[in-house]
Amino acid sequence: MDAADWDAKYAGTELMWSLTPNQWVEEVVADLTPGRALDLAAGEGRNALWLAERGWQATAVDFSRVALERGAELAAQRLGPEASRFTIEEADLLTHRPEARAYDLVMVVYLQVNPQFRAIAMRAAADAVAPGGMLLVTAHDSDNLVDGFGGPPNAAVLYAAHDVVADIEGSGLDVVRAERVTRIVATDAGERRALDCLVVATRPRD
């Protein structure tokens, strides 16, 4: 899907994703000291907004202007005078190179793209992590196709933690978590099990 496809998808709904942050973002990041955060493929910004509410200076990057503008509206409503803690940047992650070693936290949450694109995006994300900072990647896991709920029904855009670890090899980050994790999703038909991959890596201080 290109930016126009995603814009159309977002325009067709009031809010595509939840207002609350992703479970793994909340779990991993809750105790970190606020600093500069970069949310790549941020969509409507639920994760970056949550961080901004907790005192982070958060930048949401996506190629869907519709999604980013919705995020900015939510920031104005939720952050009031502190809305400047949430900034948006329209960019295509295939070519975008964020400032290197500049962010205390870099997140990539459910960017489901083919392996070639994934490798480029993961390496750019890793390079943006500052000394002492953290990279958090979560995505629908490859096993979710046969064994889990939701996510794209396309094996080519699903991936496992070891794929991400391979992508960021040589970036100078230390991998602290690389695993498949289970998320419980409440549906009208009851609870369902979704399988995600989760990678957390940190850059040693200089």
Ligand SMILES: C[S@@+](CC[C@H](N)C(=O)[O-])C[C@H]1O[C@@H](n2cnc3c(N)ncnc32)[C@H](O)[C@@H]1O
């Ligand atoms: C499944 S949504 C996830 C949104 C958000 N991370 C969340 O968890 O709510 C995937 C997002 O990736 C964005 N995206 C896909 N390809 C992209 C690209 N090449 N450059 C920038 N954003 C892209 C889409 O616009 C969409 O907002």
